[in-house]
Amino acid sequence: MDTLLSFLIGLMQRKLKFVAILGTLFIGVMLYVQGFTMQNIIFTIIFVVITGLFALTVWFWTTIFKSIMTKRR
Numbered sequence: 001m002d003t004l005l006s007f008l009i010g011l012m013q014r015k016l017k018f019v020a021i022l023g024t025l026f027i028g029v030m031l032y033v034q035g036f037t038m039q040n041i042i043f044t045i046i047f048v049v050i051t052g053l054f055a056l057t058v059w060f061w062t063t064i065f066k067s068i069m070t071k072r073r
Helices: 002-034 038-072
Strands: none
Touching: 002 038
């Protein structure tokens, strides 16, 4: 069970980094190509909020899984 929880924690942390890096590249290229229009700025803000909520979800479940692992020992 500990191995499974460790795997899930590592996977979630890697996915968070992957989504953040990919999203940053996507937003950066979009702003560079299309310019700083109001629609693009609003899209960027929405993406940052969604990525932040995803980060909070990953942090929450990572904390829960780590807590389960320490209680089992």
